[in-house]
Amino acid sequence: YLGNIPMGKPDPILGINESYKSCTDPRKVNVCVGAYRDSSGMPWILPSVKLAERRLLDDPSSNKEYAPIAGDGKYVDLALKFAYGSDGDIVDLSNIAGMQTLSGTGACRVGGHFLSKFVPKPPGLSRVPIYIPSPTWGNHISIFEETNMDVRRYRYYDYGTNRLDYHGLIEDLSNAPDGSVILLHACAHNPTGCDPTMEQWHDISELLLSKGHVVFFDSAYQGFASGDAEMDARALRYFVSRGHKVMLAQSFAKNFGLYGERTGTISVVCSNPNEKMAVLSQLKLIARPMYSSPPIHGSNIVRTVLTDPELTSMYYDNCGEMASRIRSMREKLVNALKEVGSLHDWGHVTEQIGMFAFTGMSADMCDILTAEYSIFLTRDGRISLAGLNDGNIEYVARAIHAVTDG
Numbered sequence: 001y002l003g004n005i006p007m008g009k010p011d012p013i014l015g016i017n018e019s020y021k022s023c024t025d026p027r028k029v030n031v032c033v034g035a036y037r038d039s040s041g042m043p044w045i046l047p048s049v050k051l052a053e054r055r056l057l058d059d060p061s062s063n064k065e066y067a068p069i070a071g072d073g074k075y076v077d078l079a080l081k082f083a084y085g086s087d088g089d090i091v092d093l094s095n096i097a098g099m100q101t102l103s104g105t106g107a108c109r110v111g112g113h114f115l116s117k118f119v120p121k122p123p124g125l126s127r128v129p130i131y132i133p134s135p136t137w138g139n140h141i142s143i144f145e146e147t148n149m150d151v152r153r154y155r156y157y158d159y160g161t162n163r164l165d166y167h168g169l170i171e172d173l174s175n176a177p178d179g180s181v182i183l184l185h186a187c188a189h190n191p192t193g194c195d196p197t198m199e200q201w202h203d204i205s206e207l208l209l210s211k212g213h214v215v216f217f218d219s220a221y222q223g224f225a226s227g228d229a230e231m232d233a234r235a236l237r238y239f240v241s242r243g244h245k246v247m248l249a250q251s252f253a254k255n256f257g258l259y260g261e262r263t264g265t266i267s268v269v270c271s272n273p274n275e276k277m278a279v280l281s282q283l284k285l286i287a288r289p290m291y292s293s294p295p296i297h298g299s300n301i302v303r304t305v306l307t308d309p310e311l312t313s314m315y316y317d318n319c320g321e322m323a324s325r326i327r328s329m330r331e332k333l334v335n336a337l338k339e340v341g342s343l344h345d346w347g348h349v350t351e352q353i354g355m356f357a358f359t360g361m362s363a364d365m366c367d368i369l370t371a372e373y374s375i376f377l378t379r380d381g382r383i384s385l386a387g388l389n390d391g392n393i394e395y396v397a398r399a400i401h402a403v404t405d406g
């Protein structure tokens with residue numbers, strides 16, 4: 001049977017990353033995958049993370065036992081506090097069902113499975129609809145299709161103005177059948193870097209409440225976006241304070257630099273302890289036949305950092321440092337484009353937030369950047385700002401200028 005297996009398509013993000021690795025052009029630049037690089041282009045282990053790892057190594061009680069199916073309970077509690085805030089006025093953490101997951105992807109996958117099983121199908125539909133922004137992180141589509149949800153799109157970005165398509169968003173979510181699942185990026189929307197304002201979040205919340213939609217937040221950049229973890233959690237906490245029983249996929253890949261450690265959570269805000277126990281029991285039933293229990297190294301690190309006030313404060317500094325280097329690259333890219341003679345209005349790039357510049361370049365332009373300049377980026381015109389540094393920014397700006405004005 002093996003001879004009949006068709007070749008699968010390379011992943012639109014990680015596949016390009018592989019092509020970068022095998023490229024032999026000394027000028028090559030990787031602005032494809034959203035992974036932090038320091039100012040010399042190297043991956044960075046946060047000093048607070050390194051210290052936590054040392055402590056774990058020296059801790060005689062450390063072991064390599066299986067985690068429970070739902071993961072390390074202490075880690076989950078700390079992770080939920082990090083996301084929802086510890087202020088009981090906003091949300092009673094004791095009513096949140098939380099489970100450790102394999103980073104944000106694992107959280108979306110388990111969450112999607114849960115929703116597809118338990119959200120009542122709107123009349124006339126055979127599957128639970130989930131509305132995902134257009135555009136979104138490419139993997140969302142595959143994840144929710146794999147969980148047998150009916151993946152639909154809502155307008156999010158206006159390519160004419162290079163800004164949020166707020167009216168399109170409101171129209172599409174108003175037209176979605178009542179009781180649909182709506183996926184929202186909690187902050188630093190990937191790939192556009194374009195978030196609703198707090199006023200817009202208010203109106204979106206109002207609309208979703210009136211339609212009985214189920215809110216699914218994906219939070220991959222808390223702290224990493226603005227440098228302030230509280231600020232980046234504002235939309236999520238606001239929704240919870242207004243009574244949405246949200247589901248949250250939380251990742252520690254970017255903000256703790258724990259990419260390969262696969263560290264995250266899935267959580268559901270419930271109304272009472274009975275609901276919470278039932279939800280958690282079902283999440284565990286999904287995880288057990290899928291991967292049994294989560295890996296422990298990343299969650300041990302996050303737990304160690306967030307239990308020790310000194311490490312926590314060091315961590316916030318480290319996270320702020322990453323956010324501020326990325327912000328400075330955003331400014332520098334736009335300045336470099338002007339310096340090399342680009343007459344385009346790049347104002348949207350400086351207005352965006354988070355890891356990426358969503359440039360507005362077409363797929364053809366991206367292909368030329370890769371073929372002729374060995375600059376590796378996703379074909380939607382997204383540039384991972386972390387891949388830029390003082391050594392390559394002028395080269396990248398010249399190349400962008402050549403393909404956009406050439």
Ligand code: LMR
Pocket residue numbers: 013014032033034035137139190
């Ligand atoms: C990205 O968008 O580049 C990251 O979230 C990495 C990934 O897994 O796609």
